Amino acid sequence: MEIRGSSGQGGSGPGAITPDGSPVELYVDTGAHGEDEVIASVLPPRADILELGCGTGRITRPLLARGHHVVAVDESPEMLAHLTSETVRSSIEDLRLDRRFDVVLMMSFLINAPDEPVRRRLLETCTHHVRPGGVVILQRHDRASFAEPLVMDREDHRLEIHEVEHLPGDIDAATMTHTVAARTWSQRVVVQNFTDDELETLLAEAGLGKVGYLTPDHTWLTTHLL
Numbered sequence: 001m002e003i004r005g006s007s008g009q010g011g012s013g014p015g016a017i018t019p020d021g022s023p024v025e026l027y028v029d030t031g032a033h034g035e036d037e038v039i040a041s042v043l044p045p046r047a048d049i050l051e052l053g054c055g056t057g058r059i060t061r062p063l064l065a066r067g068h069h070v071v072a073v074d075e076s077p078e079m080l081a082h083l084t085s086e087t088v089r090s091s092i093e094d095l096r097l098d099r100r101f102d103v104v105l106m107m108s109f110l111i112n113a114p115d116e117p118v119r120r121r122l123l124e125t126c127t128h129h130v131r132p133g134g135v136v137i138l139q140r141h142d143r144a145s146f147a148e149p150l151v152m153d154r155e156d157h158r159l160e161i162h163e164v165e166h167l168p169g170d171i172d173a174a175t176m177t178h179t180v181a182a183r184t185w186s187q188r189v190v191v192q193n194f195t196d197d198e199l200e201t202l203l204a205e206a207g208l209g210k211v212g213y214l215t216p217d218h219t220w221l222t223t224h225l226l
């Protein structure tokens, strides 16, 4: 199997599908599940936020509602069409704005990209755009979620994790199939797992440190310019 550099490997289902396989209509219909609360816990008032990989603005909207300013970045024009905030269409790796932010937010396990040069470039984008004294907020993959196949039902949303593979080098692959109101989307995902030490080494190589974990499972973390 040829593995794409980013964690999303491709997908299928009704409506537009992004290059990494994310289904646009699924994200239009999905709200926040507490992610905004975790993020808000470390935001200064009226923060200037750069959100990388914003999708349809599922988390952008609650951040705007809290009085923050968000520049939302995604490579998918179909995703960005749903945003009401300032947007930039770009790959995260290539983004170089002449502007620094109080907060750089990169969630959705993008940091677990299986390709090391891609991971480095993603983090270099975070380093480039955070102001001195600002904070980078990252969400990483929870290795337990791809340990074995499972089915999760939340209200009218069924998520099946199947075709699970454990590959050499602590890489996991799985297909995530979402069914909402009789519509079904599948996305193949490949993630590089990290220990905390491995992640902190990667951050340090990108000029980031002073790591703080926001959740007991260490999937949400903050980091700062060294």
Ligand SMILES: C[S@@+](CC[C@H](N)C(=O)[O-])C[C@H]1O[C@@H](n2cnc3c(N)ncnc32)[C@H](O)[C@@H]1O
Pocket: 006, 008, 018, 019, 020, 022, 027, 052, 053, 054, 055, 056, 057, 058, 059, 073, 074, 075, 076, 079, 090, 091, 092, 093, 107, 108, 110
């Ligand atoms: C799984 S969706 C999640 C969207 C949003 N973070 C959320 O939680 O609702 C991932 C998004 O990141 C975008 N994305 C993935 N890799 C990207 C890259 N390298 N550069 C720009 N956008 C990227 C995809 O187009 C997609 O909109």
